[in-house]
Amino acid sequence: MIIIDDHPAVTESITLRLMDAGFAVLPPVTGVDGIDWALAPDVAICDLRLLPGLSWGSAIGHLAGHGCRVLAMSGVATPEQVLDAIEQGARGFVEKTSAPAEFVSAVDAVVEGHHHVSARLAGYILEDVRRRPLADGDLGPAELRVVRALAQGDSPSEVARGAGVAEADVHAVIARVFDVVRRRRRDRRYRLTEREREIVRLVGHLGMTRHEAARELGVGEDRVSDLLGTVRDKFVACHPGESRNLAPLSAAIRWANELGML
Structure with a gap:
């Protein structure tokens, strides 16, 4: 051993x-x-x-x-x-x-x-x-x-x-x-992809704006918004009783906390 x-x-x-x-x-x-x-x-x-x-x-x-x-x-x-x-x-x-x-x-x-x-x-x-x-x-x-x-x-x-x-x-x-x-x-309905995790890290953990995250990733702000929407949807799916009106930014912050991003 x-x-x-x-x-x-x-x-x-x-x-x-x-x-x-x-x-x-x-x-x-x-x-x-x-x-x-x-x-x-x-x-x-x-x-x-x-x-x-x-x-x-x-x-x-x-x-x-x-x-x-x-x-x-x-x-x-x-x-x-x-x-x-x-x-x-x-x-x-x-x-x-x-x-x-x-x-x-x-x-x-x-x-x-x-x-x-x-x-x-x-x-x-x-x-x-x-x-x-x-x-x-x-x-x-x-x-x-x-x-x-x-x-x-x-x-x-x-x-x-x-x-x-x-x-x-x-x-x-x-x-x-x-x-x-x-x-x-491993059920991908409830798991974040690598790109979604990166959005959570940038926006939820580091506090970047959509514009800053888009520039960091080399994508458009619309793409960042789409990813944040998916992050929110998966968070709601993982947490029964959570409102679908949860703001994407709030979901990203809570994911970052749950994932222990340091």
Whole structure:
């Protein structure tokens, strides 16, 4: 296993914690481009915010593409960024500030080929379900019961005992939850395109006018207005009960906040 984080104090602490728990840990690296794939790390514990180089969901996707089972970690990631990491292939999320026992348990789950759903991640999934309407084939009552129990801090073994089923059955449900989360995140009716994200960044985060954004992108102001309209429509679709009279600028600002644009 390998730890990827650009803060040496963090990697040293986590490495010692995992070695004390009996895990074999390769020397940590500060970015995904620093991995020696000849060493064939099968599990990666990756900070979501890596600077410079690939970061956030892109780093997770890169690792998963090399066959790594990835546990994402962060102390600053927003719910959207965490769920983006799940979409890109992370098998779980853990906060850097988690108690040592919880951190080791999360790593152990991923090493064993399972998924890790912290209480916070379970809460993010439930909030995403609340905001984005469930479609046929999405999470059913059984899956939602498990996620709610995990959101309350129960472990998979505790969920299994409470339901009177085998722990393997709970892990199978969790795997289905991850599949559904990834599929829902890839539904383009609710996701911003790269150009729409750029408009959100320029207008919603940086506060540019339509004229300034148009000049920055090399397009006409009408095109910027069209993109802002699409941004608003997708925001309304993702947030049941939101008024379609929401101003496009307000939608762009709220998207920027949800996406954690810094």
